[in-house]
Amino acid sequence: MKIHKYDTVIVGAGGAGMRAAIEATKRSRTAVLTKLYPTRSHTGAAQGGMAAALANVEEDNWEWHTFDTVKGGDYLVDQDAAEILAKEAIDSVLDLEKMGLPFNRTPNGTIDQRRFGGHSRNHGEAPVRRSCYAADRTGHMILQTLYQNCVKEGVEFFNEFYVLDQLITEVDGVKHSAGVVAYELATGEIHVFQAKSVIYASGGTGKFFKVTSNAHTLTGDGQAAVYRRGLPLEDMEFFQFHPTGIWRMGILLTEGARGEGGILRNKDGERFMEKYAPVMKDLASRDVVSRSIYTEIREGRGCGPEGDHVYLDLTHLPPEQLDAKLPDITEFARTYLGIEPYTDPIPIQPTAHYAMGGIPTNVEGEVLADNTTVVPGLYAAGEVACVSVHGANRLGTNSLLDINVFGKRAGIAAAEYAQKADFVPLPEDPESLVVGQIERLRTSTGNERVAELRRELQETMDANVMVFRTEQTIKTAVEKIAELRERYKNVAIQDKGRRFNTDLLEAVELGNLLDLAEVMAVSALARKESRGGHYREDYPNRDDVNFMRHTMAYREVGDDGTESIRLDYKPVVQTRYQPMERKY
Amino acid sequence: MATPVMDKVQADATASPYITVTFRVRRFNPEVSAEATWEDFQLELDPKERVLDGLHKIKWEQDGTLTFRRSCAHGICGSDAMRINGKNRLACKTLIKDINPEKPITVEPIKGLTVLKDLVVDMEPFFQAYRDVMPFLITKDTNEPTRERLQSAEDRERFDDTTKCILCAACTSSCPVFWNDGQYFGPAAIVNAHRFIFDSRDEAGEQRLEILNDRDGVWRCRTTFNCTDACPRGIEVTKAIAEVKRALITRRF
Known part of the structure; x- marks a missing residue:
């Protein structure tokens, strides 16, 4: 075991982590612990753009952007946070341009902008061009640009270090962050990082679904680490299903395809979104479009022999436009489906895409231990966090924005805290939980396989807590997850070695997914209403009287060691927008 | 409005697509042996699946010790470059049908960088x-513009x-x-x-x-x-x- 001491430790090196690292490294001695090489992070898979009311191509302002964000989130958004997001968006985009990001340009040489779902002029009048983009690889360019600037600033990375535990020390009765425990993939060695500040920026949890746009590595490691230490998770029932994943594979095809004029069609060739969203049509918010697709499929208008998908039609767009604006996704269609998007429509289905919920924070990125109390020294930003700027449904292009605005904020806040604060003492035997977990898995002689349990988890999640949910389906998921958690105790791995033991890490990751899937299902069961990405067929309306509030889920351990989830609720911050019925 | 003809693609979607494929993988684990060896695995794969799917099937169903890097699985993260049938490719962008599944498919680490374990090299x-x-x-840094730099x-x-x-x-x-x-x-x-x-x-x-x-x-x-x-x-x-x-x-x- 090795012990390291840093002012600031950042967990994860995607967009939020590296944006934070650039700020934190300038202000404090900083280490970035990342389970992947930084440029492997899933920020790189984001395609369509980053929203900011630059008004480079048409009239726009940050207030309209704030409204769209609040409405898009079905009024569960904390409006003070949404206002910061929309206001600071402009400088965030300009920061990236100055760091070198090669945005597409207008004929005047300014940053070009395009339409995206849910972004409108003047509170819903018509779609607006607000998404700043670099072809259909905006996330790739953000990830590369941030990594380039980390190289420039001399950011210190610990690559292929898996953070498996959050260390908490109580000082004067208040829980403080004391550091983290990490597992080094190359050697199997355990490292304790004592730090004044810790920032989680470790991304989402999408791998508990089967059809997902998420990377294999998105297993909710950060959420699970803090949750196990008694800290809450907020709004975990809200998960976004992106309308256009490649049929059966789930690979993302950007909403920018519809922003460029692409159209969704059913088996009759009908542009069905006109029925569901007369104004915004194919550019309604993602939850609305995904439900519409499944409604078409359920009512027998899906395509293919099993009627289980619809089409994204780009055939009316000029090939030059596809080549210039959508080169990657058209390439995906050719590579993975053998389809030529110039002439043939692309089979798509909704794909599990983004966790709106996560570790609760305030607008400075400080993690909350309950509805109001901050955990000194603990921060989170990006998909792992819940500020909440996305509420019940995130707008497209607001996640690349979120990681930049709140990654920067968390990086500054954490480093400034570290400048003032002292180290808090490490708990006794800080590595004990991780060592126990690793050794148990390495020496287990059980008969359960990781891949089998993961497959069953993914199948039950797809079947029961996806776009449409009912009490019955959610209960089925809760029971299945409980069974899988029980069987997980009996899981064994084949690789018993210390060197690059990815067999072991997949088992650890499965444990995280199981914990978080349970939180999601239990939170979803209790929310007896429909809002944004959470749609209950048995409660099809939004219920602002009873559920205009954030879910806060806590892990409880009884005296006899039994685990349970306690749900509490937190008020939504409303400033200028009163809830209204949501139409697109 | 003219609409394209739907349903062109899935003529073969209902027939069982699986074929038997041999993966011949270069194995190396210095914890076990100083020598690298070739190991064959028999797999049932849909030819439209990727080499990465094949490697996962081996790891998840046959031999958990097989080690490789991967993340996004659609050619954007750059984790899984390897030498497949003697040519450098991404395992997640290489479909079985495009590399002749009639013969054993060889998979080995990229060359010129030290091999650490199986397909993992020192980057x-x-x-x-x-x-x-x-x-x-x-x-x-003089005169940094307040807005973006212009670029045609x-x-x-x-x-x-x-x-x-x-x-x-x-x-x-x-x-x-x-x-x-x-x-x-x-x-x-x-x-x-x-x-x-x-x-x-x-x-x-x-x-x-x-x-x-x-x-x-x-x-x-x-x-x-x-x-x-x-x-x-x-x-x-x-x-x-x-x-x-x-x-x-x-x-x-």
Whole structure:
């Protein structure tokens, strides 16, 4: 075991982590612990753009952007946070341009902008061009640009270090962050990082679904680490299903395809979104479009022999436009489906895409231990966090924005805290939980396989807590997850070695997914209403009287060691927008 | 409005698509043996599945010790460059049907970098060469504009191709010069230098050209085009290297 001491430790090196690292490294001695090489992070898979009311191509302002964000989130958004997001968006985009990001340009040489779902002029009048983009690889360019600037600033990375535990020390009765425990993939060695500040920026949890746009590595490691230490998770029932994943594979095809004029069609060739969203049509918010697709499929208008998908039609767009604006996704269609998007429509289905919920924070990125109390020294930003700027449904292009605005904020806040604060003492035997977990898995002689349990988890999640949910389906998921958690105790791995033991890490990751899937299902069961990405067929309306509030889920351990989830609720911050019925 | 004919693609969607395929994988684990060996695995795969799907099937159903890197599984994160049937490719972008499943499919680590375990290589020398070309925008900080710097669409287009790089190392580890001399910067580092040298906003092109004028720099390139063939992003790597060479001679870029 090795012990390291840093002012600031950042967990994860995607967009939020590296944006934070650039700020934190300038202000404090900083280490970035990342389970992947930084440029492997899933920020790189984001395609369509980053929203900011630059008004480079048409009239726009940050207030309209704030409204769209609040409405898009079905009024569960904390409006003070949404206002910061929309206001600071402009400088965030300009920061990236100055760091070198090669945005597409207008004929005047300014940053070009395009339409995206849910972004409108003047509170819903018509779609607006607000998404700043670099072809259909905006996330790739953000990830590369941030990594380039980390190289420039001399950011210190610990690559292929898996953070498996959050260390908490109580000082004067208040829980403080004391550091983290990490597992080094190359050697199997355990490292304790004592730090004044810790920032989680470790991304989402999408791998508990089967059809997902998420990377294999998105297993909710950060959420699970803090949750196990008694800290809450907020709004975990809200998960976004992106309308256009490649049929059966789930690979993302950007909403920018519809922003460029692409159209969704059913088996009759009908542009069905006109029925569901007369104004915004194919550019309604993602939850609305995904439900519409499944409604078409359920009512027998899906395509293919099993009627289980619809089409994204780009055939009316000029090939030059596809080549210039959508080169990657058209390439995906050719590579993975053998389809030529110039002439043939692309089979798509909704794909599990983004966790709106996560570790609760305030607008400075400080993690909350309950509805109001901050955990000194603990921060989170990006998909792992819940500020909440996305509420019940995130707008497209607001996640690349979120990681930049709140990654920067968390990086500054954490480093400034570290400048003032002292180290808090490490708990006794800080590595004990991780060592126990690793050794148990390495020496287990059980008969359960990781891949089998993961497959069953993914199948039950797809079947029961996806776009449409009912009490019955959610209960089925809760029971299945409980069974899988029980069987997980009996899981064994084949690789018993210390060197690059990815067999072991997949088992650890499965444990995280199981914990978080349970939180999601239990939170979803209790929310007896429909809002944004959470749609209950048995409660099809939004219920602002009873559920205009954030879910806060806590892990409880009884005296006899039994685990349970306690749900509490937190008020939504409303400033200028009163809830209204949501139409697109 | 004219609508396209739907339902062209799934004529074969209901027939069982699975075939038996042999994966011949290069195994190496110094905890077990100092020698690398070949090991064969028999798999049932749909020819439309990827080599990565095959490797997962081995790991998840047959042998959990098989070790490789992967993340996004659709060709954007750059984790899973490997040598498949003797050619550098991404396992997640290579479909079984495109590499003749009649014969054993060989899978081995990329060359020129130290193998650590099975298909995992030491990427540090590769990233060091990248860092050595100063891969970040450098401008003289006087008069930084309050808004964005302007750049014409034509100037932006000038370096578009080299911004696609995902640092997977497929190019560098396909280069015979790099195999023989690990000191050579290699195509990926040059591609990333090109991305800044030809960016109209950047003001350190001369410095980068001097770095690449080194004895381990751009002149080592023998124009074998292996890098261009290997690039999973379709970057014209050899052309980019030639443009850097030309810029060194003419000092115009």
